[in-house]
Amino acid sequence: xxxxxxxxxxxxxxxxxxxxxxxxxxxxxxxxxxxxxxxxxxxxxxxxxxxxxxxxxxxxxxxxxxxxxxxxxxxxxxxxxxxxxxxxxxxxxxxxxxxxxxxxxxxxxxxxxxxxxxxxxxxxxxxxxxxxxxxxxxxxxxxxxxxxxxxxxxxxxxxxxxxxxxxxxxxxxxxxxxxxxxxxxxxxxxxxxxxxxxxxxxxxxxxxxxxxxxxxxxxxxxxxxxxxxxxxxxxxxxxxxxxxxxxxxxxxxxxxxxxxxxxxxxxxxxxxxxxxxxxxxxxxxxxxxxxxxxxxxxxxxxxxxxxxxxxxxxxxxxxxxxxxxxxxx
Amino acid sequence: xxxxxxxxxxxxxxxxxxxxxxxxxxxxxxxxxxxxxxxxxxxxxxxxxxxxxxxxxxxxxxxxxxxxxxxxxxxxxxxxxxxxxxxxxxxxxxxxxxxxxxxxxxxxxxxxxxxxxxxxxxxxxxxxxxxxxxxxxxxxxxxxxxxxxxxxxxxxxxxxxxxxxxxxxxxxxxxxxxxxxxxxxxxxxxxxxxxxxxxxxxxxxxxxxxxxxxxxxxxxxxxxxxxxxxxxxxxxxxxxxxxxxxxxxxxxxxxxxxxxxxxxxxxxxxxxxxxxxxxxxxxxxxxxxxxxxxxxxxxxxxxxxxxxxxxxxxxxxxxxxxxxxxxxxxxxxxxxxxxxxxxxxxxxxxxxxxxxxxxxxxxxxxxxxxxxxxxxxxxxxxxxxxxxxxxxxxxxxxxxxxxxxxxxxxxxxxx
Numbered sequence: 001x002x003x004x005x006x007x008x009x010x011x012x013x014x015x016x017x018x019x020x021x022x023x024x025x026x027x028x029x030x031x032x033x034x035x036x037x038x039x040x041x042x043x044x045x046x047x048x049x050x051x052x053x054x055x056x057x058x059x060x061x062x063x064x065x066x067x068x069x070x071x072x073x074x075x076x077x078x079x080x081x082x083x084x085x086x087x088x089x090x091x092x093x094x095x096x097x098x099x100x101x102x103x104x105x106x107x108x109x110x111x112x113x114x115x116x117x118x119x120x121x122x123x124x125x126x127x128x129x130x131x132x133x134x135x136x137x138x139x140x141x142x143x144x145x146x147x148x149x150x151x152x153x154x155x156x157x158x159x160x161x162x163x164x165x166x167x168x169x170x171x172x173x174x175x176x177x178x179x180x181x182x183x184x185x186x187x188x189x190x191x192x193x194x195x196x197x198x199x200x201x202x203x204x205x206x207x208x209x210x211x212x213x214x215x216x217x218x219x220x221x222x223x224x225x226x227x228x229x230x231x232x233x234x235x236x237x238x239x240x241x242x243x244x245x246x247x248x249x250x251x252x253x254x255x256x257x258x259x260x261x262x263x264x265x266x267x268x269x270x271x272x273x274x275x276x277x278x279x280x281x282x283x284x285x286x287x288x289x290x291x292x293x294x295x296x297x298x299x300x301x302x303x304x305x306x307x308x309x310x311x312x313x314x315x316x317x318x319x320x321x322x323x324x325x326x327x328x329x
Numbered sequence: 330x331x332x333x334x335x336x337x338x339x340x341x342x343x344x345x346x347x348x349x350x351x352x353x354x355x356x357x358x359x360x361x362x363x364x365x366x367x368x369x370x371x372x373x374x375x376x377x378x379x380x381x382x383x384x385x386x387x388x389x390x391x392x393x394x395x396x397x398x399x400x401x402x403x404x405x406x407x408x409x410x411x412x413x414x415x416x417x418x419x420x421x422x423x424x425x426x427x428x429x430x431x432x433x434x435x436x437x438x439x440x441x442x443x444x445x446x447x448x449x450x451x452x453x454x455x456x457x458x459x460x461x462x463x464x465x466x467x468x469x470x471x472x473x474x475x476x477x478x479x480x481x482x483x484x485x486x487x488x489x490x491x492x493x494x495x496x497x498x499x500x501x502x503x504x505x506x507x508x509x510x511x512x513x514x515x516x517x518x519x520x521x522x523x524x525x526x527x528x529x530x531x532x533x534x535x536x537x538x539x540x541x542x543x544x545x546x547x548x549x550x551x552x553x554x555x556x557x558x559x560x561x562x563x564x565x566x567x568x569x570x571x572x573x574x575x576x577x578x579x580x581x582x583x584x585x586x587x588x589x590x591x592x593x594x595x596x597x598x599x600x601x602x603x604x605x606x607x608x609x610x611x612x613x614x615x616x617x618x619x620x621x622x623x624x625x626x627x628x629x630x631x632x633x634x635x636x637x638x639x640x641x642x643x644x645x646x647x648x649x650x651x652x653x654x655x656x657x658x659x660x661x662x663x664x665x666x667x668x669x670x671x672x673x674x675x676x677x678x679x680x681x682x683x684x685x686x687x688x689x690x691x692x693x694x695x696x697x698x699x700x701x702x703x704x705x706x707x708x709x710x711x712x713x714x715x716x717x718x719x720x721x722x723x724x725x726x727x728x729x730x731x732x733x734x735x736x737x738x739x740x741x742x743x744x
Contacts, residue, residue, distance in 0.1 A: 229405075231331045231379075231381075231405070252602075255600060255602070256600070256604070258463075258465055258491065285464045286464050286465055286467075286468045287464075287465060288464045288465055289463040289464075289465040289491045289492075290463055290484055290485045290488070291485055325485065326485060328330075328331070329483070329484055329486070329487075
């Protein structure tokens with residue numbers, strides 16, 4: 001079994017997770033644009049059509065609202081669909097189905113109907129795909145009650161979050177960052193499952209907390225390394241789940257660092273970073289020994305040109321500078 | 330550039346005095362280097378600096394400084410400021426900062442007014458009167474009843490931070506230690522000198538705080554020491570006196586090993602929560618001649634071999650009595666072990682050294698009747714005790730620790 005293979009790419013981890021789900025439950029199937037013959041626009045589902053056949057790996061027309069709606073219906077009718085939306089930018093076409101149906105039907109039916117639907121989407125910038133393919137909209141989805149929003153940043157989470165999502169009776173959205181697909185990581189053979197409720201401490205430190213998720217996690221870890229060389233010990237918290245937010249872990253970190261930098265590839269205005277900052281102000285104000293600082297994407301559509309794109313997205317140097325300014329003003 | 334501050338060598342230290350610098354301004358230091366000798370109530374302590382780079386701006390000798398006071402600046406490698414000996418005609422912001430000290434940097438005018446980026450636009454002028462306070466600093470200042478109007482902050486935008494407030498509170502305290510003047514007038518002994526009266530005062534403060542704040546619970550257990558004694562006798566028989574082990578070594582190692590199994594007792598209770606220690610750094614209680622007590626750390630005791638532990642104990646006891654303990658040894662203990670030794674009492678119930686959460690005690694090894702397979706026989710026994718912080722653990726956990734120590738001492742060959 002591949003679980004015994006220690007080193008794996010994030011892409012392969014996503015694929016193995018889907019394979020496991022298909023093998024574990026005959027009600028499970030995959031549906032989306034180019035997931036079958038083409039093998040997925042990011043090659044995540046490559047080979048699954050051959051293994052599981054066209055009944056379970058279904059290519060759809062370019063009609064996000066239609067096939068996402070079909071996924072909602074299939075889930076209501078007792079199946080366990082995994083819908084892939086090529087990038088979260090296109091998911092806006094399906095927002096009606098996601099918000100008005102998937103997220104609300106369980107509530108509107110007084111709990112009589114569950115929508116055990118999983119929607120995977122690629123998110124984020126950094127691969128020169130320009131503004132219509134590079135935005136980070138997971139923070140928007142975290143606004144919606146009735147959804148769970150997962151943001152795997154490590155190979156381990158990419159490998160095991162899906163199983164937890166499949167087991168959840170609610171609609172669960174998984175945002176896979178496009179830059180992470182090629183990232184390699186070690187899998188601990190002892191770990192065979194992960195939770196989808198907790199943020200995780202990725203690096204302990206005492207001077208400042210870097211709170212982040214997705215592809216900003218490796219950037220924060222690199223920043224922590226740079227800061228350490230300078231004697232600043234940064235603690236790195238990987239949110240993992242944007243809804244519901246695990247504020248306990250964030251506040252716990254803050255209670256000893258008393259300083260926080262939130263790093264979010266979304267835009268600042270009305271973002272998940274804004275939500276975290278607001279909750280810290282509501283619940284943990286007197287723990288703070290410095291202003292809450294955010295490193296986010298510039299408030300522009302993500303540019304195409306490489307140097308412009310780099311300048312628009314959060315980068316290690318900006319994280320280092322933000323943390324340093326808090327610790328050693 | 331980083332600040333090297335007066336370390337807190339335990340909960341009972343409020344001030345210290347640099348009596349000797351072992352480096353000169355401009356020296357390049359490695360992290361962990363011993364850079365100064367600081368006189369405290371625990372005697373003259375070798376102070377390590379865990380910053381690397383070029384050290385500058387050394388604090389003056391023989392001045393009583395509070396914990397957290399600036400002792401020196403350390404410029405990391407690659408920083409231009411430290412390397413340049415002569416000020417250039419137009420000092421950069423960094424050199425200006427180095428000359429003026431850290432408190433100035435926050436308020437120093439920016440070298441060139443730059444167009445604010447649209448995103449950086451914030452409230453340009455603050456309407457606050459008096460110094461800014463961080464929320465944490467504001468709450469602490471209120472608790473302390475401290476007037477902050479005249480204070481200057483080191484935080485973002487010159488705000489007063491928690492550390493600034495606590496430092497100011499220490500400085501404004503009306504001479505909390507009456508022993509200080511006596512200490513100042515007393516002739517300073519070469520290296521060993523600590524003032525027993527001052528140390529007594531510090532112990533009194535720490536132990537009073539412990540008994541006032543920590544809800545202790547106590548557990549005791551009597552342990553058969555025959556297996557350990559037999560193993561020790563066999564081991565020592567074949568070795569020169571210099572290489573022989575004392576029973577204390579076994580007790581220390583057994584405790585350290587047991588803490589691997591029961592990490593809930595190896596750490597600190599601070600700010601209302603338990604935090605486990607970064608390693609098993611056993612503070613070994615050492616009685617000083619002339620009175621007084623110090624419990625410096627034997628670092629990573631669980632990973633040291635018995636001969637290594639014996640050497641560490643010997644070295645530590647010698648330095649505790651003759652002077653030359655290092656700052657990390659006083660700052661790092663995650664638990665305390667007190668072993669009364671051959672001339673000690675039969676058992677001990679310890680008082681926890683805050684913010685640690687446990688103290689393990691061993692009495693003298695005594696010959697007592699013991700029941701083995703239904704028969705009363707004379708056996709060497711040792712009374713083992715635990716005093717632990719009930720906020721951090723319950724008796725069940727404490728019992729697990731005692732059982733684990735017992736188990737370890739029944740199989741001394743595995744230590």
